[in-house]
Amino acid sequence: MATIVFPNEHSPVEDAESLHKSFEGWGTDEKSIITILGHRNTYQRQQIRKAYEELFQEDLVKRLEKEIHGEFERAVYRWILEPADRDAVLAHVVIKEGKNYHVIAEIATVLSPEELLAVRRAYLFRYKHSLEEDVAATTSGHLRQLLVGLVTSYRYVGEEINARLAQSEAEILHEAIKEKKGREEEAIRILTTRSKTQLLATFNRYREAHEASIYEKLEDETSDEFHKALYTTIRCLYDHIEYYEKVVHDAIKRTGADEDALTRVIVSRAEKDLRDIKELYYQRNSVHLEQAVAKKTSGDYKNFLLTLLGKED
């Protein structure tokens, strides 16, 4: 379930004008920005962008980049983009920085095949390269095989399961992940081409056969990018709510909160299943996510995140 609160009726023109007003004069009225943008869904936000462009002959996004700063600006910038565009930008950041490749694995596995396709198109449009091209050019070895396989996947969506295949592929995954018999390539092919339903069946067979979930041993081996990406892939395929809860938990636990991860999860899931992630967080930590976020962050950034988490002002 989503956490974002938005009105059923809104006037993009009024919103655009209010935003423009908040930029006027010295300083910026951040509260206004949060109140408006934090309470609009994807469709409404794109309407506001269009209206703003028509009214003021200026790109709202570019104006925002000038008016606000820091973590707040990063969060708002990501929020105001369309989901596919947002993920394309996130992927590009990973490629440019050469680290956190598990984020690409996250995007590629959590999204549906059609959503992933939209991200690839958005990436092409923005960067004039294909996503797989850039991922391949900046990675090598198993990491490359896994990531290119993931971003180019176009999985069959359906309920068909082949039980015999689930059995044999569970064994291949076992060999690859636990015993490391050089079966990584086969494991990668399985994880990047099978449908999600088939993979869940495979994971279930694994658990039946080995009395432990497939990702359990992997957690210890998150030393290099490949294993981290592999862990992320399997975790997201298994249950992405649990995965996101862990990301958020870890992000908050760190002494200097990992704002990047926190922003990413909250902005990307606010319109999807942030409520489920919140509930799980409460179950696991006996503290509400909003409280934890309020404690660890500050200022406009904090207020924006809380708004997306569903706080009504």
Place this chain on the structure above:
Amino acid sequence: MALPEEVEALNKAFSGHGIDEKSLVSILGKWKPENRMAFRKGTPHLFIEDERQFEKWDDRRVRLLKHEFMRFKNAVVLWAMHPWERDARLAKEALKKGPHAYGLLVEIACTRTSEELLGARKAYHSLFDRSLEEDIVSLVDGVERKLLLALVSAYRYEGSKVKHETAKSEAQALSAAIKAAHEKPILEDEEVIRMLATRSKPHLQAVNKHYKELYGKNLDEDLAELRLKETVQCLCSAVAYFIQVLDAALRFDADKNTKKALTRVIVTRADTDMKQIMDEYQLLYGDSLTQKIEDTTNGNFKDFLLTLIARSG
């Protein structure tokens, strides 16, 4: 007695691509029993003298005839099909036929636009309840698997922007891989596969150009493996590739599988680059493609093909 010209016309009606239905009706239809017997006795390549004093159809010939009668029907069905279904079915057929037919997978993956290839993958889900990628993984055994999987997963950038420094260094990398091929088979070379499967077509054309400038030969000439040659040809000069395929299909001694390419190429390119293919065919062979088809095909099949290519007039 049957006139010799009629016998010759009848023989022609049965040879080449397709069947000249009109001749069969007008000649064979009016022959009396003694004409037909004389025809059977005088046509040993179609009828065999049996020891029990009758002339029987050569079984193999009848089977081949069946294919020729079906050529028109196949062309019509293929033409009426949605392009996505067409390519999905062709891909499935190639996978079923085995290694000698994998060139068709290369053709589909590399000569279609990014959206067309995507469409083929979608249609494959609907038709076969699996993804094309999964089938390639399970049905393709040998060294070509990596290349084929990567090629069908591509979603290439289609703009014209090319970075020539990158293209040049990739040409050099390709040359190094080719020279080291005796130690490391090129089809196993991740870098080569990456380049061929992710870079845009304009980029690869630039790579080809730089390769020629640096090493004096075309890239596909220096690649020994057939699939790699085909990949480069399809990506860099699809028109030249199709002309080759057509030329092979139009030879009078072409085998059953090669012949099918005639229908396939004309139907799949009639609305894209048929005009270019015809122009360059004329330049290369001095003959017009129209004339060649006129000479080697028969009946409804011939009329249908000629109508298709006349569209690009």
